[in-house]
Amino acid sequence: MGSVRRGRVGQDPEPGRRNPNSDKRGSHQAVLPGRARTRFRTLRLEGVSRHFGTTVAVSDFNLTIQGGEFIALLGPSGCGKSTALNCLAGLLPLTAGGIWLDDERLDAVPPEERGFGFVFQNYALFPHMTVRGNVAFGLTIRRLPKDELRRRVDEALHMVELADHADKLPGQLSGGEQQRVAIARAIVIRPRLFLMDEPLSNLDAKLRLQMRREIRRLHQTLHLTTVYVTHDQEEALALADRVVLLNRGRIQQVGTPEDLYTRPASAYVADFMGYRNLLELPVVSQEGRRIIVGRAGLRLVGVAQDDSVGGQAVVAIRPEDFRVAGAGSGGAGANTVPVRVEVAEYYGGEIAAEGRTEDGGVICFRSLERVVPGELVRLTVPVERVLVFRAAGQTDRWTQPRS
Numbered sequence: 001m002g003s004v005r006r007g008r009v010g011q012d013p014e015p016g017r018r019n020p021n022s023d024k025r026g027s028h029q030a031v032l033p034g035r036a037r038t039r040f041r042t043l044r045l046e047g048v049s050r051h052f053g054t055t056v057a058v059s060d061f062n063l064t065i066q067g068g069e070f071i072a073l074l075g076p077s078g079c080g081k082s083t084a085l086n087c088l089a090g091l092l093p094l095t096a097g098g099i100w101l102d103d104e105r106l107d108a109v110p111p112e113e114r115g116f117g118f119v120f121q122n123y124a125l126f127p128h129m130t131v132r133g134n135v136a137f138g139l140t141i142r143r144l145p146k147d148e149l150r151r152r153v154d155e156a157l158h159m160v161e162l163a164d165h166a167d168k169l170p171g172q173l174s175g176g177e178q179q180r181v182a183i184a185r186a187i188v189i190r191p192r193l194f195l196m197d198e199p200l201s202n203l204d205a206k207l208r209l210q211m212r213r214e215i216r217r218l219h220q221t222l223h224l225t226t227v228y229v230t231h232d233q234e235e236a237l238a239l240a241d242r243v244v245l246l247n248r249g250r251i252q253q254v255g256t257p258e259d260l261y262t263r264p265a266s267a268y269v270a271d272f273m274g275y276r277n278l279l280e281l282p283v284v285s286q287e288g289r290r291i292i293v294g295r296a297g298l299r300l301v302g303v304a305q306d307d308s309v310g311g312q313a314v315v316a317i318r319p320e321d322f323r324v325a326g327a328g329s330g331g332a333g334a335n336t337v338p339v340r341v342e343v344a345e346y347y348g349g350e351i352a353a354e355g356r357t358e359d360g361g362v363i364c365f366r367s368l369e370r371v372v373p374g375e376l377v378r379l380t381v382p383v384e385r386v387l388v389f390r391a392a393g394q395t396d397r398w399t400q401p402r403s
């Protein structure tokens with residue numbers, strides 16, 4: 001199949017292939033660490049930067065990963081996710097900074113000696129090898145005894161439910177099956193760190209959900225430490241213990257899914273986390289954290305997220321935090337925003353809608369009750385769900401993390 005390729009620019013499809021004999025420690029035990037050796041307490045990235053000529057792909061990346069954690073690297077296209085992952089894998093040398101695995105300095109260790117498993121976005125399977133051959137590859141180059149190798153490959157194939165496809169070539173598999181081969185190939189070496197670069201992006205929505213659960217299950221049952229690259233915030237929230245949000249090579253926020261979802265550190269993070277309503281409004285007054293913003297036709301009370309918001313604010317509100325007010329509702333503690341409905345799309349169980357405010361702004365909201373275009377509705381939103389950030393400069397809107 002056309003999707004089976006040998007990796008991307010700057011990426012080695014199989015790190016171990018570069019120099020199969022590079023491990024000079026001799027014994028299989030040393031080459032292929034057992035479970036006890038695969039564990040580590042922390043993996044530290046300190047000031048990691050990677051430039052390509054004048055392009056700063058990753059800048060001053062600081063993160064401590066705990067053994068057993070599931071980390072998602074999240075951000076838009078070109079923000080440096082793959083570069084950060086490749087630096088971690090050793091496929092790209094660092095321009096600055098260092099990486100430590102407990103007390104061992106890692107960035108000078110060649111990729112094949114790091115004991116990491118890598119799943120590439122395009123799978124990078126060997127098209128001329130069977131499924132079994134692909135999965136066995138990492139063990140073959142480590143010269144594992146034959147029966148041990150067979151047992152381990154069978155175990156990995158069984159885990160990803162591919163035992164019945166072991167003798168097929170990748171081109172005879174569906175996209176989801178190829179994906180599972182790539183996962184089996186990475187986990188069969190019992191990696192100290194499991195790295196995945198947008199592994200589900202080629203799959204359809206249903207398979208993506210199914211594989212997402214599979215990946216989380218494998219992470220848990222194999223006690224893996226996983227770093228997972230995605231541009232899909234929903235995937236990151238569903239999978240990760242902690243999410244690292246990147247923009248233009250820089251970390252914008254590190255936190256639990258709940259942290260990023262409910263307490264985004266900047267308007268940029270809010271934007272990425274599905275706060276679809278980002279309204280630039282003048283500040284009317286502020287008293288402690290309670291802040292009033294707005295102009296004629298739209299006035300909101302919210303919670304200031306920055307110490308000093310200044311004269312102009314960006315207000316972030318999630319569509320699902322709005323409610324369509326019934327008669328008599330929307331009392332104390334809630335903002336009220338009248339809108340004229342312009343778009344109403346049925347999503348099964350709820351309606352995703354857009355309405356226009358009196359001052360001409362557009363508000364995205366959800367409704368459990370039927371609303372129709374042309375209808376005038378009153379939306380309410382609790383004060384604590386109106387997040388108010390300082391507006392950044394005009395040329396660099398919403399890109400500044402909270403200082």
Ligand SMILES: Nc1ncnc2c1ncn2[C@@H]1O[C@H](COP(=O)(O)OP(=O)(O)OP(=O)(O)O)[C@@H](O)[C@H]1O
Pocket residue numbers: 009010052055056057075076077078079080081082083084231
């Ligand atoms: N080998 C390279 N040579 C020059 N520039 C590069 C190279 N690899 C990456 N870059 C640049 O570095 C930046 C970060 O790229 P990277 O591939 O890490 O982004 P990404 O977040 O993985 O994006 P995507 O979601 O599209 O895969 C981009 O501006 C990209 O053009």
Ligand SMILES: [Mg+2]
Pocket residue numbers: 081082083197
């Ligand atoms: Mg990428």
